[in-house]
Amino acid sequence: YSETDKMGVVYYANYLVWCEVSRTESIRQQGDSYREWEEQGFALAVSDARIRYHRSARYDDLVRIDTYLTEVQSRSVTYEYRMTLAASGELLVTAATSLIAIAPNGRPIRLPAAIRERLNGMREAPPAR
Template sequence: MEERMEATPDISVTEWRVNYSETDQMGVVYHACYLVWLDRARTEHLRRTGVSYAELERRGIRLLVGELTIRYRQSARYDDRITIRCWVRERASRRIGFGYVVEHADTGRILATASTSLMVIDANSRWARLPAEVAELLPISADPVRL
């Protein structure tokens, strides 16, 4: 069993069970489902820090995934409880980088690690700057594990 990461105010934890529809013929989670999970964890992380996608869009700000890296370590299976830890690992005026760890909730085994880089654009798809008051709500955390 691997050592579990502790939650901190800057690292959000989202938990759910693997649905049957997320598995492939081999009984494991289809690899592309992890991308949806990362999006879900990132959305919850932003909401918990006081920034929601809906509010950003009302303000004319969009976050566009520009880069994604994922490392699969072990398989998740139907009905497994999983947790995803998400944090801001870097922030610039036009970019926010997020880190993720997908874990088996019952054993603490790391199933995958990932990072995404989101670009800030306006409603007309032009580069924009992240408003300072939004950036202040997104503190940067050191990676708690090697991504």
């Protein structure tokens, strides 16, 4: 029940947490990690988050999260997310987050060229809605 409200409906802000978890796992699957990036002197900070709720998930629903890296720029990246009920494929949420590369002091910086190249190789458009 930690992710739901009293009525058993997933609390709206938890979808953004799930976006972060899915994005982090996507980066890990490409062979990188946030921790390694921080050790290299940069991190990604969310600069914009958009979310559209189509249907509520409820307690004990299994939710599938598909994550797509849709844009890579010199200083930023954008991910899009599609959350569906695992059993039926019914659309729950569509979301997007834009992240900016920052130095340890919080100032925006360019993404390292090698990271940008790898990320560009992962770009993918989400399916048409």
